[in-house]
Amino acid sequence: MKAVDEFLSAGRTFKGILLTHLHPDHVGGVNSLRTHLGSAKVYAHSATAAGLSDISVDELLNDDEVIELSGEPVIALRVMHTPGHARGHVCLFEERTGTLISGDNVVGLGSVLIDPPEGNVRDYLESLKRMRALPNLSLMLGGHGPAIANPYRKLDEYISHRLEREAKILEAVQDGATTPQEIVTRVYTDVSPKAHAMAERAVLAHLEKLADDGRISIAADKISPR
Numbered sequence: 001m002k003a004v005d006e007f008l009s010a011g012r013t014f015k016g017i018l019l020t021h022l023h024p025d026h027v028g029g030v031n032s033l034r035t036h037l038g039s040a041k042v043y044a045h046s047a048t049a050a051g052l053s054d055i056s057v058d059e060l061l062n063d064d065e066v067i068e069l070s071g072e073p074v075i076a077l078r079v080m081h082t083p084g085h086a087r088g089h090v091c092l093f094e095e096r097t098g099t100l101i102s103g104d105n106v107v108g109l110g111s112v113l114i115d116p117p118e119g120n121v122r123d124y125l126e127s128l129k130r131m132r133a134l135p136n137l138s139l140m141l142g143g144h145g146p147a148i149a150n151p152y153r154k155l156d157e158y159i160s161h162r163l164e165r166e167a168k169i170l171e172a173v174q175d176g177a178t179t180p181q182e183i184v185t186r187v188y189t190d191v192s193p194k195a196h197a198m199a200e201r202a203v204l205a206h207l208e209k210l211a212d213d214g215r216i217s218i219a220a221d222k223i224s225p226r
């Protein structure tokens, strides 16, 4: 709020509140900010709007739509619907400076959890590849942590990290692991036991994709290789 007030007192105008996705740490302040400002339009993708019960979205964002912010120079933000972390996740690309607001798809600090059914590994990988294909990308601003100054390298790391995890999970299944818990203890050796419940969610997301790909089968909660 303080930052917004500083902008307003510096003579800037407020266009609205744009949501990258529906997770509580990204929408928790929306209603109080709206109240603080008197009125403000909330922008989000339709899948984000559909998943929020206590926040009303005024304007739906579509893939490839451009939001213009007046000023000198005009800032044009291109909306990219990039599901995977959340169904309605959007990134915003500012072409002139090559700046990508990457939301929670790529973050400067911590790691990104893909938690099904909101999260989907296949969609996530597609989204990362789409971000990777952007021309003249020079900077990424994630939803957490500092700015990312080497975006292509970071995106490559993210993509290969997911594919490595997937390969290890498949290997664990081929080696006889039959439950997400067993897979976590074999694959997430770098993760503290406290984080195992979260790791199980991530494993489930990978298992979903592996089953879709026809690499494993899941029957009555028993996982087996194919």
Ligand SMILES: [Zn+2]
Residues within 6 Å of the ligand: 021, 023, 026, 085, 104
């Ligand atoms: Zn999130």
